[in-house]
Amino acid sequence: MAAGIYLHVPFCKQKCGYCDFYSQTQFDQIPAYLQTVRQEILSYRKQEIVADTLYFGGGTPSLLPAKEIESLIDLCRDVFSLEGEITLEANPESSSFSYLYDIRRAGVNRISFGAQSAISRELTLLGRIHSAKAIGDAVFAAKKAGFSNISLDIMLAIPLQTEKSLAETLSTFLAMEPTHFSAYLLKIEENTPFFQNHMERFCPDDDQAASLYLQTVSTLENAGYLQYEISNFSKPGFQSRHNLKYWSGEDYIGIGPAAHSAYGGKRFFHPSSLSQYMRSGGKNPLLEGDFGGEWERLMLSLRLTEGIDPDAFSFGDTLRKKAAPYLRAGFLTERNGKIAFTPKGFLLSNSILAVLLPDEK
Ligand code: SF4
Structure with missing residues (x-):
């Protein structure tokens, strides 16, 4: 069975207060990072692995120039005989029409926007730098650039969110007619500014969070989006083929710092350190244990x-x-x-x- 390739892009313009994904804001490291990523991809050549999905996750993959995205896709086509779903996570503010056009031509055929909310005060509290208008503009630009498979992320139980504000977010996003939604409940992790600043004081409590989740499920299902996973909803035929691999127990290979792999019955990963990743030349990921029990x-x-x-x-x-x-x-x-x-x-x-x-x- 064909594998999935996950490629972690650990750069963001600024860190959002709730985020515990591995990313950093020093862009001068991007050229050396890209060189190591290429080395790591090439290190798989002899294994003759065939892949049918590639997922650029992050971090903010849309910060990478389109020509770099194109060259990474070409390399994966060469090394993994890649053909199939190619997703790129993008932030609305770094998604101009010309950028989207270029990556669509480069082979990206699915785009996932970190939209989160359509309410300005909620976006500000999350530390997101895009506006609700920027989300609509990005979706419009993506459609014009030729994307027919567009996903929006929604965050639930975020500071000041109410049933009414969530209803407004959902109806605003539904009007954009994406093909897919991912809806995640905010979990405040210990190593984040949200935790240090006790932001849970402003968040819905557990009962309210549960009701916001159920509200999301019913609103999306009534609008024709089928729930296929705890946090994922799609129009028929638009499930994320890459993410389905994680839950179906299929093989995937993670490239880049903080990327996890499950391949050949083993789980392995790169530590969350860009400098360590570059020092290792992308080689020798750490063994995590067996996979597939x-x-x-x-x-x-x-x-x-x-x-x-x-x-x-x-x-x-x-x-x-x-x-x-x-x-x-x-x-x-x-x-x-x-x-x-x-x-x-x-x-x-x-x-x-x-x-x-x-x-x-
Ligand atoms: S843009 Fe995404 S990955 Fe980057 S800090 Fe914000 S939530 Fe985290």
Whole structure:
């Protein structure tokens, strides 16, 4: 089966207060970073890996010049016989028509905008440097540049967000007619300014967050976007093929600092350090452990609304018994012999999974 390639671009114009993704703001490092990325891609040549997705994630990949995106795609085509879905994460403010046009011609065929909210005060509090208008302009420009597969990120449970402001964000974004949405609940991580500044004081509490999530699920589903994963929704046929690999247990290779891989039964990763990555020449990622065990398969597959067939697991009988009370309570559902979380079940998925997993791991 073909693998996916994830390429981490660890640069941002400025750090958003809630973000714990690995990125930095020193652009003078970009040429040396690109050189190391090329070395790392080339190091896979002898393995004859075939890839059918490439995902530029970050950080802010749209900060890389279009000609560099093109040369990286060409190199991946050469080394991985790449053909298929090529996604680039972009921030609305760094997405002019000419840039989008150039990367579309270079082979990017799916664009994912970090939109987050259509409410100015919420964007400001998040530390985002784009305006709500910039999101609409970027989507318009992307369509004009030839993109027919456009995704928008939405953040839920952010400071000052209410049912009303979320409804406004959703209706503004729906009017832009993207093909895909990713909707993530804000989780305040310890090593962020949000944590240090106690921003949770301004955020919806857990009950309100749950209701904002359910509001998002129903609004998007009513608008024809099918939920296919805990945080992802698409028009029919527009699921992210790359991200589906993560949850379906397929192989993927992560290139760049902080990038994780799951390939050939092993998980491995590069530490979150650009200088360390460049010193290593992109070689010798650290081993994280085995990949593809039954428990891992269960946890990942249950993120998908398609669910799992208990009979595909050696502990299927126990799983059915343990799932029964959650099925009765509406946290799980059964369709065509498969068990899946319902939207309200997704909200408690971690604690339900802890019960469903076999006692000995
Ligand atoms: S633009 Fe994205 S990756 Fe960069 S700091 Fe903000 S949230 Fe993090």
